[in-house]
Structure formats: C-alpha cells, structure tokens
Amino acid sequence: MSAVLAVERLSKAFGGVQAVQGVSFALGEGELLAMIGPNGAGKTTCFNMVNGQLAPDSGSVRIGGVDTVGRPPREIWRMGVGRTFQITATFASMTVRENVQMALISHRRRLASLWTRAASLYRDEADRLLERVGIREQAERACSVLAYGDLKRVELAVALANEPRLLLMDEPTAGMAPKERITLMELVGEIVRERRIAVLYTEHDMDVVFGHADRVIVLDRGRLIASGTGDEVRDNPEVRQVYLGSRGRA
Amino acid sequence: MSSIVVQFLNGLAGASTLFLIAVGLSLIFGVTRIVNFAHGSLYMLGIYIAYSAVGAFGAAGALGFWGAILAAALAVGLFGALVEVLILRRIYQAPELFQLLATFALVLMVKDFVLWAWGPEDLLGPRAPGLDGAVAILGQRFPEYDLFMIAVGPVVLGLLWLLLNRTRWGTLVRAATQDREMVGALGVNQKWLFTGVFALGAFLAGLGGALQVPREPAQLFLDLTAIADAFVIVVVGGMGSIPGAFLAALIIGEVKAFCIGLGNVTLLGVEVSFSKLTLVIEFIVMAIVLVVRPWGLLGRPQAAQRAAPTHIEPPLRAALRGLAAGAAVLALALAALPLTGAAYTVVLMTDILIFALFAASLHFIMGPAGMVSFGHAAYFGLGAYGAGLVLLRAGAPMEVALAAGPLAAALGAAVFGWFCVRLAGVYFAMLTLAFAQIGWSVVFQWDSFTGGSNGLVGVWPAAWLSSKSAFYLFVLVLCGAGLAALRRILFSPFGYALRAGRDSPLRCDAIGIDIKRLQWAAFTLVGAFAGTAGALYAFSKGSLSPDLMAIPRSVDALVMVLLGGVQTLAGPAVGAAAFTWLQDTIARNTEYWQSLLGATILIIVLAFPQGIVGSLARLGTRAEAE
Amino acid sequence: MSAGGAVLELAGVHAYYGRAHILADVSLAVGRGEVAVLLGRNGAGKSTTLKTIIGLVPAARGEIRFDGRRIDGLPPYRIAASGLGYVPEDRRIFTDLTVAENLDVGRQAPRAGAPVWTVDKVCALFPNLKAMQNRPGGRTSGGEQQMLTIARTLMGNPSCILLDEPSEGLAPVIVDQMAAAIKELKAAGVSVLLSEQNLHFATEVADRAYIIEKGRIRFTGTIAELAANAEIRNNYLAV
Incomplete structure (x- = not known):
C-alpha cells in the first residue's frame, strides 16, 4: 500500500515551547486514522502543519509523494486534499x-x-x-x-x-448530538471506502474514535506515544495513564 | 552638515505633534475597537480653541499662555468625553462600518462648527512667552519653541507609560485592550473606562493641536491632513502599540523634515520639488513597511476574525420578471425625459446617473466583497483628472479622453489596492482614506500640471454631445450599461467568489480560492467604474477641481450606499438619487450643508442600521411573515 | 433544598446563540456553602449555562436569582460586582499583563458575608503563583494559567463562584491541586457551581449534581444519588 500521506519527524516550537516533536506517521488509501490526545498535546498544531496553515520548524509532509512544506493551503487543496x-x-x-x-x-x-x-x-x-x-x-x-x-x-x-484523495477533518463531530455523530461518521466511512479516500481526523469523542477509526495515533505533550488499532491503543498502559486515565474514563 | 542637524531637529519637533495625535487614536482603538475618524478634528479643535484662549488669557504672561494651552487641551478632552457618552456608547455593538460613519459625521459637524465659530481665514497665534527666541546650533538659528517641542514627545511617552503601567486604571486599560469582555466579567464597569480612554485620547489630540499655535496657523483643512498623518503613523507603527506610534512618528517626522529641507532639487535635468512631495514620500515609507511588516513595525498580527453572525444577508436571487420589466420601463421613461423640456431636471438627472454609477461601484466592493473603502473618491477624481488632462494637456479628442479616465483610475486603484487588500476591516478603511488624501494632496499641490487648488477649466464634450440633452442621453447609456454590468458581475463566479471571501476567508483558502488576488482585481475593476463616473462628471461640468477626489466626496458615496442599504443591489442607485436630490435642494439654502449631512448620517446610524431600502425590505418581510 | 437556602437559582432559563436554541428550560440551584456540579458532554450546554448566569449570553426567558435578587438582564460587570465570580473555560488570562497585574484587575472591595482575599492568600491557595508575580501571563503553563484565572476571580471576594471545566486538559497532579483548592474554597464558605466532564473529579468535590444534555437538565440530585444510578451515568456521561 503506497502512502497517501507521509509525515516524517515533524517538529514545531512556539516561543520556546515544543508543541510538536519528531512526529512521524503514514496513511494509506481508504484508511481512517484518528489522532487523539489530551488538550495541549499538539493535535491542532500537527493538523495545521499537514494542511499548510502552519510551517513546521523541521520534518516533512508528503502528500502522494510530493513534499508540501511551504505551500499555502489553497495549493495543497489543488493536490487533492479536502478539509472540514x-x-x-x-x-x-x-x-x-x-x-x-x-x-x-x-x-x-x-x-x-x-x-x-x-x-x-x-x-x-x-x-x-x-x-x-x-x-x-x-x-x-x-x-x-x-x-x-x-x-x-x-x-x-x-x-x-x-x-480528494486525502480528507482532513478537525473534530468532525464537535457540537453534534450523539446520534448525529454516529450517522455522520458512518456516512464518512461509506464515502471513504467507496472512493478510496484516506482520512486523518482529530476527535474528542471516544465513541467516534474507537468506533470508526481503522487506526489511532496518540499524542502527548508534542510526542507520538502510541499507534495501532483501537484495541491496541486502548490497552497501552502509557495511553491509559496520560489520556483516558486522567479523565477517569478508562 | 549643520543644515542636516537642523533638519533632523525639525523632524524631531514635528514628530512630537504627530505622536500626540496618533497615540490617542491608537489608545482609543485598543480599548473601544473604534477607529476615531474625528481624531484629526479634535486636533483642529485644539488649535482653534488654544488660539482663542491665548487671546482671552493674554499671551504676554507665561501663565496666560501655558494656561490657555492646557485649558484648550482639557476642553477638547471634555468634548471627547461628551462624544463618547452621547454617541459612541450607543454604537459599540453596531457594525464596524456604522461606527466609522458615526465618527465621520463628527468630522463634518466639527468642521462646520469651526467655520461658524472662527470663520474661513487662517489664524496665526502669538509666540510662546519665554520661548520666542532662537538658539544657535552649529551656526544655524533654531527656534527655542521647537526645542521645547522636541522634549514634549518623549515626556508624554514617559508619562503615558507611567499611567498605563503604574496605576490600576492603566492596568485595567491594558487588560481591556486585550479582552474587554473578561474585564467586565471581573466586575469592572467598562463604560467609564471607555469614556476615560476616549477623553484621554481627545486630550492628547487637543494638546497636540494647542501646542501648534505658535508654529502654524489654524486652518480649516487641518482635520483631514492630521487624520491622514495619524493613520499613516498607526499603520507604520502598528495599531495599538504606543512605542510603535512613537517610532513611526519619529520616522515620518524626519522624512517630512528632510523633504522640506531638500526643497527644489534638479535631478537628471528635471526640477523636483521635494517639499511638495512630503505626502508621496510618506506613502512610500508606509508602502515599504506594509510589504515588509504588514502589521506595522511594532504591531502584532490581527487575530483572524469570523464574520459576526448577526449581519448575514440572504442568498442572491435572480431578478423577478416583473422587476426586469420595471427596469425597462424606467429606462424608457428616463430616455424620454429631455422631451419634457425641463432643462434643470435634465442636468440634475445627469448628476444622479453619474453618482448612481459611482455609488454602485463602491457598493460592489463594500457590500458583496466586504471591503469598506473610505477613499473611493480617489478613483472618481483620477477618472476625472485622467480624462481632463488627456483632453487639455495631450489635446486628445473627447472620445479618447473619456477612455483615458477609467484607465487612469484603474491604474491608480491597482497600485493603491495592492497594498489595501493586504489589510482587512478598519485597517483597510484607514489605508484607503490615507491613499485618497495623498492623491488629493498631489493634485492640490501640483499647480503646473493639475492646476492645483484652482483646478482646470475647458473640459467640454465633443460637438455632438454639446447639448445638455444629448449629453444626458449619453450618460444614461453609459451609466445604465455600467450599472447593468456591475449587477451581472455580481452573479458571475467572480462576484460569488468575492462574497465567499467576505463570508469565510478560511473556507476560501481550503477550496483553493486566492481571495486577496480576487479582491485586488475587484478593487481595480471598480476603480475603472468609478473613473468612468468621474470622467463623465468632468465633461458634464466642464471643469476639474481637487474637491472631486477629496475625502468628503468619498463620504458622499458611502452615505449614498448607506441610504440605499448595503445589502440590496438596487440600493446604491436609490441612495444616489435621494442624496443628490437632497443635496441640490438643501445645499442651495445653507452654508452648513456639511453639518446637516453629518447630522443626517448620525441619525441614520443611530436609527436605521440597515439603511433605508434595507429597513423597508425588512419591514416588508415582517409584514409578509405576519 | 429550600429556595431560601439557595445562593444561586435558575428557573426555566432559555438561551440562544443566533438562531440556535442552546439552553431549554434550565432550572438549577446552588445552596449556600455548597459545591454543585453541572455534568455533561462537550457541547451539552454547560459553558453556555455559566455564561448566561454571568450575563455574557442573554437569557431569553426565565429567571436567574443571586442572593435572592434577579440578575438576568444585568450587564456582566454588575453581576460580578455583586459577588458572583466567573472563571471561564478558556481561562482568558491577560497574556500581556504580569501575574500580579492579572490579579489586580480582579480586585474588588471586600464584601460582607464573603471571605476576603489578598495576593498572599491566593498564593497560599496556589503556591505556584507566588514565585512568578512579575512573569507575563502569557508565559505561564496551562496549569498555572488555570490557577491564575481562579485566583484572579477570587480577588473580587466573591460569595459564589462559577468554575467552567477547571480540570480540562490538565495533568493529573494539577487536577488534584484543583480538587484540593475547591475543597478549601468550600471550607472558606464560598459556594461553587462548576461544570465538568470528568465524573471522578466531580464526585471528589461536589455535593450536588446536575446533568445537562442538549441544553436540558436530565438529572437533579445529590452526588451520592448519581453515583448510585448507573443508568443515568451511562446514558448521559459514559463514553
């Protein structure tokens, strides 16, 4: 499977605070990848470097093999990247x-x-x-x-x-009622599979994460601490501690 | 060498005044988020009141003179407090455009008040007692008072710093600059904070004016030159930054001083008058800063703003058949007007048609594209001068000259617009006004080419259009076509994309729309339409004057659009007709048309925030709903 | 709880954002010296409820009483000045101001019936703040900002305080500090209405619980009653 999106050693600091540090992951056709982590973990920063709103300090973002670092969002869109x-x-x-x-x-x-x-x-x-x-x-x-x-x-x-061949969805179900969330994500799932689109999304709602993602990556304080299927991530002790555990939801 | 030092000192003295005006503007904006277009008027009031106060208190004694200066500044501060309590308090929640217009209404009213109270003559005050001599600096005589002025800037900067950083009031002001809602939620009554800041800003502007009494005569156009200067300084220094205002004032003050000092210089065989180029140089400084640091030297990037959810217009709908038929009937009726033989009406209708096109061109960028220009007359004037100069200086036939007008206007709009579209909201409004003022000064000062303040005469149409009726029909065809074209473009992908850019720049970026480029194109395009109106206007009157591109004419256009309602497509034409007719009827009977206009604007802003047609349409929908 | 014992009371409150009906018929009460928690998922209407109480979002219908007096329709500064403190979810620190100046903005005159706070006292509550008095608010960590925003509101000597998701996005050790601070506030006699998603945190500090979902109150009871009702928890709170 060739990677639609390949992120390598991505880093970004704001005024001395390392928001994202050496994050790498890849995403293939028809795959739904959820990016989770507690507030302040660097999800939004990471997301905005992929969509071109932020320029990384170092590292690369490749979409279909082409490096997009330094390109404005509207050019990245023309490479086949949709956003919500x-x-x-x-x-x-x-x-x-x-x-x-x-x-x-x-x-x-x-x-x-x-x-x-x-x-x-x-x-x-x-x-x-x-x-x-x-x-x-x-x-x-x-x-x-x-x-x-x-x-x-x-x-x-x-x-x-x-x-698009890649869809970037920032909190796709935020502000929606629980039932609507499930129908929307089911719809996304259907469309993605029929059109072979790769999806990267961030999400707070654990139902939407574990119920719909093919794979999950977990960020904490700017670092990628876990990656795998929903079950693998759920059983990862580090994840339990920094994310689910601290919110009392394990 | 010594002359350079003296020029440098002159620059420092000028910088103090510029700083006093700009810092108040910046402070007021920081806390209230209102750009006070009347800030130059407060400065002008300061100088006039100080002139009278010095006369009343006696200029011979130091106490009388300095007492008068302080009293004038305090009076302006008090006036500022009144303005805030009586007017601005009611419109903090209103759309940005209405806030700008309300403060502009004040500009008009203050100007007429000054005209009424002090008359049109220039008034030069006495010298300051004790500082009326000169000192020798490297063999050159330098006024003592200017040395004093050099000290004023840094002293005021220091005092302001102490006030803002060492008092609780200052802490609250800085907190409110960042998040005024949160300051309220912590139990602070912002009303009085706002009043206090506005009074302080007005006091500083008044002080700046009062201190000018011994240096320059009180004149009626100081309000607009001062506000243009202040805008340039806050754009260069960064909105909301006090050190930025100081730094920018120093730079602009020095640039001006050196231009005046250079005087007339022969470059490559061409005599260039640098003293008359001060505003052009200022423009170049600002342009460079904007390119290198779009938020000013010490400013910060603006936070991306989401459109306020309360002012969303309904989707565009194609005209109903009935409406199209109505337009055709109206066009026929207008074409038949000369048959009635009403000569005066034909002339008035010519004006109305021209202004309808002018207003519609402003509406196009203001409404659908969401860019409120306070300097749209620049392109009207460029069109008029472009046509007139090609006719008179190049001896081209009218038809060629008429084409040259829009071309010149589009060119000007392309240059100015390139800078303007980099900014949004109030910054855009400020920049358009500053550019228009610069254009006006160039035309006003360039006697040998543009005829300066006297303007040019003999701009008459070709023989086949020499009758008023023929010219009227010609204008009807051109303006009608222009209005139809603007409407058509609104429904095109280009027009839709502009509305998209207004609704959500974020979404535009995410679907590949380069909104800044489209906005630039739109700005240039409407420049051509405004230029067409300007060129037609020049030929209808047979003469040109700098008034054609002065700020008040920009405001006329804004009022026309506002009268008609920003969210309606037919609004600008209706507004232009109503405005032109009113002006024609009222201006003949009073000297103080401007203040009447100002009062009208205030009433509209306070009473009909949707404009007239917009309010009627809203009443209509309400009636339908019931 | 009888109405007379309530320091803060909402009766049938509705609120809108533009056209969206965010709160529908919300009624709740906070007893004097009590910690009440408003639980619910993201977007359930917790923050809007608190914003409506402090006056940042207008109440379209219904009554809000504080100390027995109607406060709906009053501007936020008057509500805050009457002794009702508000701590926003997004903290809204004045980032350009130092920590000391942030505290100074919140300062109000002491009032009868409420504990009096000084810089020293809030620093005793949140020791981290003591060493950073001259640091700009923007250069503090997330946990420090959460402490600062609470301390800033306490400087107004409130008799009741609205805390919007004080545990959100904080490291576990800071969450524990927050819980301890809320208990101290209660001990000092300050009534608290907090909004939370974190049931563990809520259970630790609160006496009374409300659950809000889609802008409606779905559960009213003591925290013990909620702990005993698995069905309610699973329907409205669990993942």
Whole structure:
C-alpha cells in the first residue's frame, strides 16, 4: 500500500515551547486514522502543519509523494486534499448548493469568469454531491438557517468537490448530538471506502474514535506515544495513564 | 552638515505633534475597537480653541499662555468625553462600518462648527512667552519653541507609560485592550473606562493641536491632513502599540523634515520639488513597511476574525420578471425625459446617473466583497483628472479622453489596492482614506500640471454631445450599461467568489480560492467604474477641481450606499438619487450643508442600521411573515 | 433544598446563540456553602449555562436569582460586582499583563458575608503563583494559567463562584491541586457551581449534581444519588 500521506519527524516550537516533536506517521488509501490526545498535546498544531496553515520548524509532509512544506493551503487543496473544520466554515450568504458550486467552480478554475451565471454552473454535479451526503432536499436553503449537523454535511460535500484523495477533518463531530455523530461518521466511512479516500481526523469523542477509526495515533505533550488499532491503543498502559486515565474514563 | 542637524531637529519637533495625535487614536482603538475618524478634528479643535484662549488669557504672561494651552487641551478632552457618552456608547455593538460613519459625521459637524465659530481665514497665534527666541546650533538659528517641542514627545511617552503601567486604571486599560469582555466579567464597569480612554485620547489630540499655535496657523483643512498623518503613523507603527506610534512618528517626522529641507532639487535635468512631495514620500515609507511588516513595525498580527453572525444577508436571487420589466420601463421613461423640456431636471438627472454609477461601484466592493473603502473618491477624481488632462494637456479628442479616465483610475486603484487588500476591516478603511488624501494632496499641490487648488477649466464634450440633452442621453447609456454590468458581475463566479471571501476567508483558502488576488482585481475593476463616473462628471461640468477626489466626496458615496442599504443591489442607485436630490435642494439654502449631512448620517446610524431600502425590505418581510 | 437556602437559582432559563436554541428550560440551584456540579458532554450546554448566569449570553426567558435578587438582564460587570465570580473555560488570562497585574484587575472591595482575599492568600491557595508575580501571563503553563484565572476571580471576594471545566486538559497532579483548592474554597464558605466532564473529579468535590444534555437538565440530585444510578451515568456521561 503506497502512502497517501507521509509525515516524517515533524517538529514545531512556539516561543520556546515544543508543541510538536519528531512526529512521524503514514496513511494509506481508504484508511481512517484518528489522532487523539489530551488538550495541549499538539493535535491542532500537527493538523495545521499537514494542511499548510502552519510551517513546521523541521520534518516533512508528503502528500502522494510530493513534499508540501511551504505551500499555502489553497495549493495543497489543488493536490487533492479536502478539509472540514471544527467549527463549520461555510458561506453563510449562499445556498447549500451554491456552497458546493463554489468549490466546483474553483476546482475547474472558472473563478475569473465575469459573465456566466455562477448559479447555473455544475448544478447537477453539486446536487449529486448533496445527494451523497443526504441533504439534496435542502439545496435551496441558505446556509445561515441550517441546523448544525446539516452544516457538517455541507462541509463534507464541499470537501468532496475536488475529488480528494486525502480528507482532513478537525473534530468532525464537535457540537453534534450523539446520534448525529454516529450517522455522520458512518456516512464518512461509506464515502471513504467507496472512493478510496484516506482520512486523518482529530476527535474528542471516544465513541467516534474507537468506533470508526481503522487506526489511532496518540499524542502527548508534542510526542507520538502510541499507534495501532483501537484495541491496541486502548490497552497501552502509557495511553491509559496520560489520556483516558486522567479523565477517569478508562 | 549643520543644515542636516537642523533638519533632523525639525523632524524631531514635528514628530512630537504627530505622536500626540496618533497615540490617542491608537489608545482609543485598543480599548473601544473604534477607529476615531474625528481624531484629526479634535486636533483642529485644539488649535482653534488654544488660539482663542491665548487671546482671552493674554499671551504676554507665561501663565496666560501655558494656561490657555492646557485649558484648550482639557476642553477638547471634555468634548471627547461628551462624544463618547452621547454617541459612541450607543454604537459599540453596531457594525464596524456604522461606527466609522458615526465618527465621520463628527468630522463634518466639527468642521462646520469651526467655520461658524472662527470663520474661513487662517489664524496665526502669538509666540510662546519665554520661548520666542532662537538658539544657535552649529551656526544655524533654531527656534527655542521647537526645542521645547522636541522634549514634549518623549515626556508624554514617559508619562503615558507611567499611567498605563503604574496605576490600576492603566492596568485595567491594558487588560481591556486585550479582552474587554473578561474585564467586565471581573466586575469592572467598562463604560467609564471607555469614556476615560476616549477623553484621554481627545486630550492628547487637543494638546497636540494647542501646542501648534505658535508654529502654524489654524486652518480649516487641518482635520483631514492630521487624520491622514495619524493613520499613516498607526499603520507604520502598528495599531495599538504606543512605542510603535512613537517610532513611526519619529520616522515620518524626519522624512517630512528632510523633504522640506531638500526643497527644489534638479535631478537628471528635471526640477523636483521635494517639499511638495512630503505626502508621496510618506506613502512610500508606509508602502515599504506594509510589504515588509504588514502589521506595522511594532504591531502584532490581527487575530483572524469570523464574520459576526448577526449581519448575514440572504442568498442572491435572480431578478423577478416583473422587476426586469420595471427596469425597462424606467429606462424608457428616463430616455424620454429631455422631451419634457425641463432643462434643470435634465442636468440634475445627469448628476444622479453619474453618482448612481459611482455609488454602485463602491457598493460592489463594500457590500458583496466586504471591503469598506473610505477613499473611493480617489478613483472618481483620477477618472476625472485622467480624462481632463488627456483632453487639455495631450489635446486628445473627447472620445479618447473619456477612455483615458477609467484607465487612469484603474491604474491608480491597482497600485493603491495592492497594498489595501493586504489589510482587512478598519485597517483597510484607514489605508484607503490615507491613499485618497495623498492623491488629493498631489493634485492640490501640483499647480503646473493639475492646476492645483484652482483646478482646470475647458473640459467640454465633443460637438455632438454639446447639448445638455444629448449629453444626458449619453450618460444614461453609459451609466445604465455600467450599472447593468456591475449587477451581472455580481452573479458571475467572480462576484460569488468575492462574497465567499467576505463570508469565510478560511473556507476560501481550503477550496483553493486566492481571495486577496480576487479582491485586488475587484478593487481595480471598480476603480475603472468609478473613473468612468468621474470622467463623465468632468465633461458634464466642464471643469476639474481637487474637491472631486477629496475625502468628503468619498463620504458622499458611502452615505449614498448607506441610504440605499448595503445589502440590496438596487440600493446604491436609490441612495444616489435621494442624496443628490437632497443635496441640490438643501445645499442651495445653507452654508452648513456639511453639518446637516453629518447630522443626517448620525441619525441614520443611530436609527436605521440597515439603511433605508434595507429597513423597508425588512419591514416588508415582517409584514409578509405576519 | 429550600429556595431560601439557595445562593444561586435558575428557573426555566432559555438561551440562544443566533438562531440556535442552546439552553431549554434550565432550572438549577446552588445552596449556600455548597459545591454543585453541572455534568455533561462537550457541547451539552454547560459553558453556555455559566455564561448566561454571568450575563455574557442573554437569557431569553426565565429567571436567574443571586442572593435572592434577579440578575438576568444585568450587564456582566454588575453581576460580578455583586459577588458572583466567573472563571471561564478558556481561562482568558491577560497574556500581556504580569501575574500580579492579572490579579489586580480582579480586585474588588471586600464584601460582607464573603471571605476576603489578598495576593498572599491566593498564593497560599496556589503556591505556584507566588514565585512568578512579575512573569507575563502569557508565559505561564496551562496549569498555572488555570490557577491564575481562579485566583484572579477570587480577588473580587466573591460569595459564589462559577468554575467552567477547571480540570480540562490538565495533568493529573494539577487536577488534584484543583480538587484540593475547591475543597478549601468550600471550607472558606464560598459556594461553587462548576461544570465538568470528568465524573471522578466531580464526585471528589461536589455535593450536588446536575446533568445537562442538549441544553436540558436530565438529572437533579445529590452526588451520592448519581453515583448510585448507573443508568443515568451511562446514558448521559459514559463514553
């Protein structure tokens, strides 16, 4: 299995504090990898170095074999990387369909067009994506009036617009009701397997971690302390101590 | 050598004044998050009040003179406190644009007040008793008062440091600068903290003005030159940084002093007047700083802001058939207007059409793209001057000149816009205003080319458009086409992408949209539309003056957009019509049109935060819902 | 608990973020000198409840009483100045100010019926703070910031304090210190309403428990009752 994402010896310090230190991991096609760790473990820093929002001090991030360090997020997107955010980031003054159309327009490089009607571009394609994530019937509604769980689905449809090979999801179920969490993650799982997409996600909810990830990596104080299947990680004594144990959830 | 030393000292003296204005602006912004556009007006008030107070207290005695200076500064501080309590307190929760407009309304009202109270003449105050002589420095005479001024800057910096770092009030101010909500949740009544900071900032601006009394005459345009200077300094030094303001004031003060000192120099056979280039040099300094350190020399990166969830507009909907038919009927009716033979109405309608295009071009970047420009008249003026100068200086025919206008405006917008789009929100507004003021000064000072303050005359259209009716129809076609094009572009992928950038820059970045580049393109594009309006305006009046690109005209455009409602597409045209008609009706009957306008803005801001059409639309939806 | 014994009381409180209905009919009470805990998962409405009490989020409906007086609708500074302290989840330290200055911002005049705090006393509660008085708030560790944010609120001499997830993201040894500090506060007569996800921590310090889920209170009882009710725990808290 060739790695879609390969992270090697990634390090980053903020004002003398080593936020991430020598973290390495790899991710293959169709694989769901959860990154967990207590607050302050370096998950967000690590995540932002992968998506290009932060430049690492050292180490490399390869997507499909190409080093992405130093490239802005929008270039990394053009390499086939979709993203969803912890707090959804959608275009609130547009309809659900227009949000997806916007991503398709950008993907096809039609942004500079001054005369075509944007609302008539790639309409069917957008609707197919909305159908796939289960909100086709809400296509005409404004994003600003959508329920939070549905906004998460919009983000997923938007992230799929550039036919990504890698999906980065920051806390995909944050702010959702427990039932919605399970349905959303099941949907992600289905899509990932049918399209052979690799997924890296961070998560607080242990159900979402152990119920849906193929593999789990655990960070603590900037270091990768464990990696393996859910059961392996759950049984790792170091993990129990720093993460699950300290929150009384073992 | 000795002249260099003297120039250096001159620069230090100037820097103190600049620091006093800019530091107050910076302090007020830090705590209240309001950019006080009236800060230059407070400075101007300081100088006028000090002039009168010195006269009243007696300039001969030291006590009278210094007492007058202090009294003037205190009076301005008190005025600042009143402004904060009566106006700003009501709008801390309002959208940024409304806060900026409210303080700008004050600029207009203060200016008319000064005109009413002191008249239009320049007023030069007496010299300071005890400091009216000069000392010899390396053989050159240097005014004692300027030596005193050199000391003022560092002394005020030191006192401010003590106030902010050695008193509980100062600790609270610094805490509120970082997180005012948390300060409130710890039991501190921020209201009085805000009032205190605003009064302190106003006091410092007033002091800066009052101390200028022996150095320069009180003049009516000082408010805008001072605010432009202050904006440049806080952008260079970093918003919210007091040492940054000091450092930037030193740099700008020195740059100005050396430019004036250089005077006229012949470079490669061309005589260059450096003393008139001070603002251009300032611009270059600012440009360099912005490229190297976008947040200023000692500033910090702005935290990424998420759009406030309360002001989300509904999705764009294509016009209903009825609306399109209505527009066609309106166009026909407008085309038939000259047949009525109402000559005055034809002229007024020509103005309205031109301003509708101008306002729509501002609305395009302000509403959908979310970039509030306070210097949009720069491109209106560049269009007018571009056309006029090509006609008069190059002797080109009208048709060519008319094309040159938008081109010049687009070029100017491309240069200024390149810097402006690097900043967002209030920083963007400040920078656009500073650039417009720089453009205005260049036109105002370049007598030999632009005609300076007198402007140019003889900008008449070609023979086939010489009748008012023919020109009106010509304007109707061009402006109508311009408005239609702007509307069409809003519905295009480009227009959508701009709205996307306003709604969520984060998401744009994540789907490959280079929003800064699109914003730059939009800024340039609307520059061309504003330039078209400006060029048409020049030909409709037959003359040019620097007023065309002065700050008040930028504000006219903002008010037109605001009258119509930022979130509506037809708003700018309605707003332009209402505004132009009102101005035509009222300005003929009063000298104080500006303050009336200011009062109107204040009322709109305080009463109709959605604009007129926006408020009507909201009433409509409410009626529908019930 | 009778209503007269409650220092803080919420009755039928609703709150919204924009259009989202975050709190629905929340009623709870904190007895004088008591530690009450509001338990729930991420996003259940714990932080919003505390923010609504202190006035940072407006209560759309319902009543909030502190010391018997209505406080809903008052601005946060007046609520805080009446002796109700608030410690935010994200700590909100003034990072540019020193530790001593952070404490100074929180300082209020002593009030009757509440313990009086001084810099020395809060440093006795959190000894780590003593040595770093002149260090900028931004250059302290997560645990130190959590201590500082509590100490800063104590400087206002509150009779009741709202603690939003004080154990979140802290090393176990610091969590133990937090538990000890809350017990000391209780001993000093300060009433506490804390929000938590950590059931172990809550069980250690609290007398009374509320469980919130999707903005509604799902359980009200003593901490012992909660400990005895496995079904409730599994439905609303367990992973």
